[in-house]
Structures are given as C-alpha cells and as structure tokens.
Amino acid sequence: MAHDPASHIDQGSLSAIFEGTNTITQPVLQCVQVKPIAGQQGGPERYRVVFSDISNFVQSMLASQVNHHVHDGRLRKGVFVRLKSFQTNVVKNKKIIIVLDLEVLEHLGESEKIGSPQALDSKTEDVQPQSTTIQTGGFYGNNAQAPQQQSIPQRAATHSSSTSHANIYPIEALSPYAHKWTIKARCTNKSDIKTWHNKNGEGKLFSVNLLDESGEIRGTGFNDQCDALYDVFQEGGVYYITSPCRVQMAKKQFTNLNNDYELTFERDTLVEKAEEQNGVPQVRFNFTSIGDLQSVEKDTTIDTIGVLKEVGETSQIVSKTTSKPYDKRELTLVDNSNFSVRLTIWGNAATTFDVAPESIIAFKGVKVSDFGGRSLSLLSSGSMTVDPDINEAHKLKGWYDAQGRTDTFLSHANAGASVGAAGGRMDPIKTCQQVKDENLGMSEATDYFTTRASIVFIRAENFAYPACLSADCNKKVVQDNDGQWRCEKCDRAHPKPEYRYIMSVNASDHTGQLWLNCFDDVGRQIMGMSADELMEMTENDKKASENVFQDASCKAWVFKCRAKMDNFQDQQRVRYQVSAASPLNYSAECTRLAEMIKMYSME
Numbered sequence: 001m002a003h004d005p006a007s008h009i010d011q012g013s014l015s016a017i018f019e020g021t022n023t024i025t026q027p028v029l030q031c032v033q034v035k036p037i038a039g040q041q042g043g044p045e046r047y048r049v050v051f052s053d054i055s056n057f058v059q060s061m062l063a064s065q066v067n068h069h070v071h072d073g074r075l076r077k078g079v080f081v082r083l084k085s086f087q088t089n090v091v092k093n094k095k096i097i098i099v100l101d102l103e104v105l106e107h108l109g110e111s112e113k114i115g116s117p118q119a120l121d122s123k124t125e126d127v128q129p130q131s132t133t134i135q136t137g138g139f140y141g142n143n144a145q146a147p148q149q150q151s152i153p154q155r156a157a158t159h160s161s162s163t164s165h166a167n168i169y170p171i172e173a174l175s176p177y178a179h180k181w182t183i184k185a186r187c188t189n190k191s192d193i194k195t196w197h198n199k200n201g202e203g204k205l206f207s208v209n210l211l212d213e214s215g216e217i218r219g220t221g222f223n224d225q226c227d228a229l230y231d232v233f234q235e236g237g238v239y240y241i242t243s244p245c246r247v248q249m250a251k252k253q254f255t256n257l258n259n260d261y262e263l264t265f266e267r268d269t270l271v272e273k274a275e276e277q278n279g280v281p282q283v284r285f286n287f288t289s290i291g292d293l294q295s296v297e298k299d300t301t302i303d304t305i306g307v308l309k310e311v312g313e314t315s316q317i318v319s320k321t322t323s324k325p326y327d328k329r330e331l332t333l334v335d336n337s338n339f340s341v342r343l344t345i346w347g348n349a350a351t352t353f354d355v356a357p358e359s360i361i362a363f364k365g366v367k368v369s370d371f372g373g374r375s376l377s378l379l380s381s382g383s384m385t386v387d388p389d390i391n392e393a394h395k396l397k398g399w400y401d402a403q404g405r406t407d408t409f410l411s412h413a414n415a416g417a418s419v420g421a422a423g424g425r426m427d428p429i430k431t432c433q434q435v436k437d438e439n440l441g442m443s444e445a446t447d448y449f450t451t452r453a454s455i456v457f458i459r460a461e462n463f464a465y466p467a468c469l470s471a472d473c474n475k476k477v478v479q480d481n482d483g484q485w486r487c488e489k490c491d492r493a494h495p496k497p498e499y500r501y502i503m504s505v506n507a508s509d510h511t512g513q514l515w516l517n518c519f520d521d522v523g524r525q526i527m528g529m530s531a532d533e534l535m536e537m538t539e540n541d542k543k544a545s546e547n548v549f550q551d552a553s554c555k556a557w558v559f560k561c562r563a564k565m566d567n568f569q570d571q572q573r574v575r576y577q578v579s580a581a582s583p584l585n586y587s588a589e590c591t592r593l594a595e596m597i598k599m600y601s602m603e
Helices: 013-019 224-229 289-296 347-351 391-402 432-437 520-527 529-541 542-552 586-599
Strands: 028-037 046-052 056-062 080-091 093-104 180-189 194-198 199-209 216-222 237-243 244-248 262-263 270-274 303-309 316-320 325-334 339-346 359-367 374-384 447-458 464-467 484-486 492-494 498-501 505-510 513-518 554-568 569-585
Touching: 013 056, 013 484, 046 498, 056 270, 199 374, 216 224, 216 316, 303 339, 303 374, 316 542, 325 347, 339 347, 359 391, 359 542, 432 447, 432 513, 447 542, 464 520, 464 529, 498 520, 498 529, 505 520, 505 542, 513 520, 520 529, 520 569, 529 542
Parallel strands: 056 093, 216 262, 339 374, 513 569
Antiparallel strands: 028 046, 028 080, 046 056, 080 093, 180 199, 180 237, 194 199, 199 216, 237 270, 244 262, 303 325, 303 359, 316 325, 325 339, 359 374, 447 505, 447 554, 464 498, 484 492, 505 513, 554 569
8 A cells, every 4th residue: 555645646637627727637536425316216326426636626427337336345435546538517617527437546545535625616707618538539529619609400410520519528417407518429220210190190200329438318309300310310420419409308118228318309409420430439238148038027128149040031910000011030049158039120120131140240229028938129229230349249259160050059939937047937847757746737826847858749730720910919810701811809801821830749758758738939949940831831742741740759858838727628637838948958957967966965
C-alpha cells in the first residue's frame, strides 16, 4: 500500500475538466460516496457516485457496464480510482460526470475523505454544458463550442462532424428531465414502415434502435416524421440526433432494449449523419446460451449465438385476427452446451434468408416461447449478424470444427415443465418396469418422468392428421365436396392442410416396454422429416415410406414423459405422452453413471 495515497490524486483536475483546460487524460480521484438510484421496476441498476480531487467534489453516474465494480465490492467509499473514459454535462446548472469506464486502484487501499473538497457548482452564466470524453477514439467528439443551432426541420440529414456538437449526451444519461442534448449513436436496426387503421383514424410509424458506448435506446417516428426520417436512417450508419425530441417511459411490449426510456421524434428533431463513422460500437450483445433457455422465463427477450445446423423451407401461416398471410422459416441452432433450439424468422427475413449451414449467427432481440417446448422467435425489432467478428463467434467456430460437427445434441422441443438437465425441475429417471410398478399416472395428478429406451416399433397407421394452416390453430380439418379443407374452429377453408404427427411408438429397455404417444415436434425428431413430407412419400412411394419407418427404429432416445389417466371407449387407461425427446448422449450418460457410482463410495 502506498504511504501517501493523497499524493496520487490529481488535485484540481475536476475544475480543469469542466473548464476545458485539463491536460490529464485519465485523472485519479477518491470515491467519497456510492448510492443506488431508484429506477423503474425491472429496469437496469443505476448508481450515483461522488468523486473528489481534494479541492472539489462532483456528482457522477455510472454507466451500466461499470456497475460490476460496485457489485463485486471494489468500488466503495474511500477507494481511489482512475477515470479511463467519461462524459461531462451540465444539467440544471449542476455539473455531472457520466463514467463509461474506470479502474479501481486497489494498491492505494482506502481511507477517510481526504481534505475538505467543495462542491463544483456551475456559474450563473455557465449555461452551455461542456463535453469531454477521454480515450474513446473520438466517439463523443471534443471540446469545441457548439454554434447556436436554428430549429431545422428533418427533411434531410446533413453530414456533421463532432466539432459542431459540444453537448454530446451518452444514451445512458437521457431522461425526460434532460434538455438541449445531442446524442451520437449508431443505427443498429431499422423496422419496416407499419400502418394502422382504427376508429380514431389511421397512421404509420417506423422505429430504430440506437447504440453508443453507454447503452441503447429505441426511437420512433410517426406519420410526418416517418416520411421525413425513414430514408435518412440506414442500418449501420452513425448519426447525431438533437433535441427537441420527446424522452418518455419505454413501452416494453414493443422493444427488446434494456432502457427505461425511449425517444419519439418530433417535427424539429434534427438528425444528421456523422462524418466520423468509427468509434461507435457496431452492436452490443448479452448472450444466453442455448443450454440455459429452460431457466429463462416465457416471453423474455434475449440475445443468443449459435451454429446454423439446419435451414427449413419457407412456409406461410394465416393470422387468425387479421386473416393476413405471414411468411416464416425455421432454423435450427446448436452451441457448445450440446443443446439445439428451433428459431423462427419472419417476413422478408424468412424469404430472403441465404446463409450457408454451419455459419455462426448472432441474434439480438429474440423472444423465448414455450409453444412446443422452448423455442425462439426473432422479433421485428431484432436483428441477426452472420459470422460476427467477436470472441464468442470465434470460440464457437473453433469448438464446432474440433468436435461439434459430429456431436449429438439435446433438444428443447416440448420440454415444457419437464426440463431435466437443461434446468428447472429435474424429473426422476425411471425404467419401463418402474413406471408400471410405481403406478405412475394412476392418481388424479399428472406424473412426470424421464426414461431411456430404444424405439422397437412405430405404428405406421394414422401417424399424422390434416391440420389447419391458421397460426397457432393446429385443429383437424375435414375435406369438403369442393376439395377445400375446412376448419370448424376458425371457420375457414384452405386449399390444402398441413399434416402433423400424432404417432404411437413402442419403446423398450432392459426391463420392459411402453407405448408412447408423440406429437409433431417429437415426431419430426424421430422421423427426420415433416409429416407433410412423409405423407407425400407414403402416397407416392410406399417402399420408401416403409424404409423411413424402419430407419427410425432401433435407436436409443431420452424421453421426457407425463403419465395421466385417460378415458377411451368407456375404459380407463394410462396415457404416456412424450413432451420432449433427444438422442441419447453417450458422453453425458457415461458422466451420469460415473456420478452414480461415486455415490456408492466404491473404491
């Protein structure tokens, strides 16, 4: 520990920073207070910190990426820090610092407040905030004074350099109480123009996701602002956006960004394309691994990255509410957690998708669904990046080339409440005979279990049924006299059905056998193709169809099942329904058996 830590503090640096005369690029200061800031429930944590240079002290706010210093206990009252990257502003005549990056100087230890620092207040005439950002590659610009700006309509964006913008705010600091601000941010996503018609009239809108080093925020333009700004914003471009621009509480149902607030562009909001396109992050991810999806709540929005294992064909569904058709395509992703997941992309992204299998894709803004087990859906505000130049992608590529290409993957399909190794409730592992001996499913409550067994027979009769094409319907349709397939629930007719599996398989282990019922997602896994494809094969090439059934037999699977009493033709029987299935992972099974042996403490 240093004998005199006060000698390391850059005394007078705070005043010099705000006056624009500071020559110390990374000032050393003492932390004299740390307090959490009350925010919106479920929003990001925020902390207010007071820093002292012995002569003065100043209020500061930590950007969210710096919060970990508080969480791990390093940033606390009395310690010494080096500010590596920061932004200064004046809000209501109060000088503040937004800290983007810092280093806690642990070798200096901690001490009581040194000296008697005075508050660094703004002078009455000092109403124009100054901007100083250190070591950010020119991201926030320099200290040049901003010329007085006229209220310019947004008809077109001009090119602007950082020298014309002194009052650069980090996105993290925006709030309804901030005035006369400019942000410099990259447009990471731009939506299509959407229209609406209701009893109050009609209109249109579009939205963009904006990113800088401190955070992200969503901006939306309505009607005239939609016309004026839609062609101005281009994905990947960097822009200056200057108030007046409304900052309001975010409507979380429409955004996947971690910000309490969102922007609404107004008539006089000024949008200018920055000449300097570098120094602003391209995109910020907070990845959730595929193996961890079972621990994520339904309807949560996440980011994920994986290897593209399979690419499905484009199909179309019809919305029950609007009767509009929607294009979709299903992708299968895998990662080094040895799990796979089905991810659906929609609209233009589905029809124009042209990515080679085994590419690495990073998805930002995907919604977690429990329909048919854990699955993912790319939101309209989300984005995907193919083979991104980030560490996570390089690690996945190395793993896949080394071993992943030949690995067997567990599936989240229909995992429901029975999630086992993926997280959540661990269902007991039972042999076929134990299921019968313990009378699982004989009580009023549903019983859940996992069994490891090999398929010895698949009933080829009635393996699928014709289903409705409407979104989320899946009810059986009946062919009428004019050849149309009618759904009684939707009261709609379709030119053809979508066949879905409803299979019965006989699974056997060393103790006995069980008849298991499998729905569409599990059927696709077992048969290796859709029910539509197998039905067409059955009608056109009976021999090829029989070979598919034969090839699917005599394979070992891990079945997650629920057992419940069922009434059939006035007789009660136990029905075993498969909620998820995955090929037996021999490596994982060996590990499980080895752990069981250890429990017996055998030498």
